[in-house]
Amino acid sequence: MRRRITRGARLLAVTVAAAALQATPAPAVVSPPDGVITWGTSAYRIGLADADRGYRMVVHTSVGGRDPRIRLSNAFGDQPVTFDSVYAGLQLKNADLVPGTNRRLTFDGSSSVTVEPGATAYSDPLPGKLAAESNLVVSVHTPGGAGPVTGHWMALQTSYSTHGDHTAEESGTHWTETVGSWFYLDAVSVRTAAATGAVVALGDSITDGWQSTTDRNRRWPDYLARRLQKAHTTVKGVADEGIAGNKVLADGSGPSALNRLDRDVLSQPGVRTVFLFEGVNDLKAHTGVTAPDLIGGYRQIVDRAHDAGKCVVVSTIAPFKGWPEWDPAAEAVRQEVNAFIRSHREEFDAVTDFDRILRSPYDQERMLPAFDGGDHIHPNDKGMQAMADAVDLNSLNCTRH
Known part of the structure; x- marks a missing residue:
């Protein structure tokens, strides 16, 4: 069991393939049932x-x-x-x-x-x-x-x-x-033993599963769920709350991560841990979002999750060189955000480094070809499994008081 009480930022990368969809203000949510x-x-x-x-x-x-x-x-x-x-x-x-x-x-x-x-x-x-x-x-x-x-x-x-x-x-x-x-x-939702909990993956199109095989449940949260069912852990439930094109700070493809946190994550029953992997759409949109901007957004998510008694695992932003919107300026922001996540682990309950898992050793700004779904930003099935395998299951079995 891991327990940390500091607040901090977190977050991750991922991406987009769908056109922007109309967002509306966050609606009221019903208190979750038991289970x-x-x-x-x-x-x-x-x-x-x-x-x-x-x-x-x-x-x-x-x-x-x-x-x-x-x-x-x-x-x-x-x-x-x-x-x-x-x-x-x-x-x-x-x-x-x-x-x-x-x-x-x-x-x-x-x-x-x-x-x-x-x-x-x-x-x-x-x-x-x-x-x-x-x-x-x-x-x-x-x-x-x-x-x-x-x-x-x-x-x-x-x-x-x-x-x-x-x-x-x-x-x-x-x-x-x-x-x-x-x-x-x-x-x-289902009713389970009282000790059983769940993790919610909050992300964009990588978490949503784009480039994974349809009808085969090969998104990285699916692979993670299969690992959890076989493991000696009380965290067994997994919810995939990814939206293609989603951003941390701005609405577009659905409400931003900040605006949908309550409904998509905190309102779900039995949630023990939030896994935050989002941010690449903010920086590649070339709207002037800086590393401090993203870090500030992550910190708001972490603080709100902690206030709700949930733990937060954050991931670094994955490489995406070769995607049409990549440029050195966006890459510089990605590197700065990732350096912050790695050097400020005390702000999170845990860190997962998807950047290191997915990047090529020959060009660390690019995804490893064996993991590349073909567009240089979304992993294929093999890459999705590698991501899930990189998650420390003990980091999800976290308790806050």
Whole structure:
């Protein structure tokens, strides 16, 4: 167990591949229920709603437990959204479910729920067990449709859509449209032993998994989750709260890390540690962001997390020479920030050096070719696994008082 009480900055690198999406002020969040988050994703505005639409979404759990519950989000909507039918089951293949597993979820005992603009809603616990590393399928139907949709654009997971309400069906016959996003669903939690905790990865497109293989759960937080399930540690839950193009200081691809910290991280149940890996999008945007600016942003995140009783692990910013927006000025800021992180470890609960893991020994401003997903900023599957393998699991099992 590691315990530190100093405050500090932290943070990391990563990156972007998606176009900027409209951000809105951080909405109010509901206090988390008991339990531990087993899957999570960052919500933002991803399009406009469509009436009489069904979504069958596949998510991969980390920690196992009992009595799972989901969180539906209308954080970026400007009108109420009604979900008149919500089911959860286990994936058999594609949109087909394991027979006998698809069951209705309720909300305060009701089969339907209306979520107001800016709000989220937790389902009631669904009695039974949910295994670690299983593919949970959540099916929702929205009878009405207007205004912005809250969801996660780059899921790197094939899900399904349909017109009409087919949520109760275990067959995938009516779920003929494939989609690469998650809609409205942003968290799944389970009840576990009281000592069990979770880590939330707060990042950009590298954490979001861009350049990892779709449908194979090969983002670095996925590899980390598999390590944790096998390890002798009480930290078992993992939530991937990465957004492609996200910045620490400015809104753009979703709200900034500072503006989404409460909803995406601190509101999740059972969170013990925040893993902060973000910052490359701030410095490569050429908006004049300096190393002190980024460090100041990291410090705000660390202070707020510490005030909430969470530990913070920070990573250095990874190399990205060869990406079109790289230039010596941005590289100089990256080097200055990384030097600060390495030399001020006492400000964080722990440090992970993704820069050293990913960089080439022949040109330390570039990613090692064997880890490069092809665009010189996003690691491939092998690079994602190397990142997860570099995390000291003991650093995540941290306690603050």
